[in-house]
Amino acid sequence: xxxxxxxxxxxxxxxxxxxxxxxxxxxxxxxxxxxxxxxxxxxxxxxxxxxxxxxxxxxxxxxxxxxxxxxxxxxxxxxxxxxxxxxxxxxxxxxxxxxxxxxxxxxxxxxxxxxxxxxxxxxxxxxxxxxxxxxxxxxxxxxxxxxxxxxxxxxxxxxxxxxxxxxxxxxxxxxxxxxxxxxxxxxxxxxxxxxxxxxxxxxxxxxxxxxxxxxxxxxxxxxxxxxxxxxxxxxxxxxxxxxxxxxxxxxxxxxxxxxxxxxxxxx
Numbered sequence: 001x002x003x004x005x006x007x008x009x010x011x012x013x014x015x016x017x018x019x020x021x022x023x024x025x026x027x028x029x030x031x032x033x034x035x036x037x038x039x040x041x042x043x044x045x046x047x048x049x050x051x052x053x054x055x056x057x058x059x060x061x062x063x064x065x066x067x068x069x070x071x072x073x074x075x076x077x078x079x080x081x082x083x084x085x086x087x088x089x090x091x092x093x094x095x096x097x098x099x100x101x102x103x104x105x106x107x108x109x110x111x112x113x114x115x116x117x118x119x120x121x122x123x124x125x126x127x128x129x130x131x132x133x134x135x136x137x138x139x140x141x142x143x144x145x146x147x148x149x150x151x152x153x154x155x156x157x158x159x160x161x162x163x164x165x166x167x168x169x170x171x172x173x174x175x176x177x178x179x180x181x182x183x184x185x186x187x188x189x190x191x192x193x194x195x196x197x198x199x200x201x202x203x204x205x206x207x208x209x210x211x212x213x214x215x216x217x218x219x220x221x222x223x224x225x226x227x228x229x230x231x232x233x234x235x236x237x238x239x240x241x242x243x244x245x246x247x248x249x250x251x252x253x254x255x256x257x258x259x260x261x262x263x264x265x266x267x
Contacts, residue, residue: 003075003157005029006055007183014187015194023194024082027053032074034060036081037138037151044083044140044147052083053190059153073162076170078154078186082193087145089205094146095246095256096207098123098137099214100196101150105133106217108188109154113176121220121239121248121260125154129262130169152189156180207244215242220262225250229258 008029015021033039036054043049058074086097102123109117109125109132117133120126125133133154141147155163155170157180163170171180200210215221220239227235227250237250239260247254 001073001076001157001159003073004179004182005057005075006186008055010183011055011187011190015190021191021194023051023198024053024190025051027055027190029055029057032056032058032060035151036079037136037149040081040083040149041138041140044149047141049083049147050085053080055080055186072155072158072164075182076158076162077156078152078182078189080153080186080189081149081151082190083140083147083149084197085145085147086205087201089146091146092245093205093207094139094148096200096210097148098135098150099242099246100200100210101135101137101152101193103210103213103217104192104196105135105152105154105189108185108192109133109171111192112185112188113171113174113180115171115174115176118219119214119217120262121218121242122246126219127169127174130167131165132169132171132174150193154185154189156182156185211242211244218242220248220260223262226261227255227258228261229255 006029011027015024016027033056036056040052040054056079059079099122102119105125106117106119109115115127117125117127123135124131136151138149139146140149155168157172158170172178221241223239225239229235235250240249243249243254247256
């Protein structure tokens with residue numbers, strides 16, 4: 001299948017050269033790398049590195065949560081990482097950054113492709129119960145102004161036979177206009193991420209608005225779920241909300257680790 005490359009010139013023009021959207025300092029696209037997250041984590045050793053974006057046409061060692069692989073044919077996905085300094089944030093609020101990213105991805109997918117994406121706690125993006133996108137955040141440097149690398153993997157033009165697992169999907173399979181314009185989707189995600197990050201920082205890292213927006217998009221809330229927790233503990237119940245730390249509430253118990261399965265969903 002002939003798949004178009006990402007247009008880095010267009011991304012830079014839309015996101016670096018336009019004053020209204022100028023948040024990022026640098027945007028690069030490479031043909032192949034082991035992991036865009038690992039590349040930016042290494043760059044965080046430079047204390048001046050901030051607001052960097054790296055995209056790869058192919059990843060050899062892409063990872064999701066719990067070290068699961070995220071792989072696919074070249075140019076069939078978005079493999080993108082963002083490095084940001086979260087200045088002056090309380091450490092217990094850092095867990096909201098990947099949730100913010102999930103909200104940004106959902107809104108960008110909806111606006112750029114009209115695909116009706118939703119969130120599965122904490123930050124998987126689903127379409128009709130199938131996984132479209134995953135997000136992995138890693139703290140790259142600690143301190144009062146921690147550096148965090150947020151990786152986003154999104155299936156763009158994968159066919160049914162190319163899907164890594166049966167419960168995955170892609171924009172093309174979900175009904176996005178074809179051919180899928182990965183550059184437009186990447187730009188939409190980055191714009192929405194920047195807009196939400198700026199608003200959150202301006203609010204002094206207050207989570208009131210962010211948490212309300214997250215709950216509105218999260219299909220986990222209200223569903224009967226099963227959580228597999230460390231120590232082989234299993235917890236089943238109705239997901240009632242998300243607490244101030246971004247943890248899922250099952251009944252009145254907060255869950256911050258483990259896998260959560262929707263029992264009344266298709267995922």
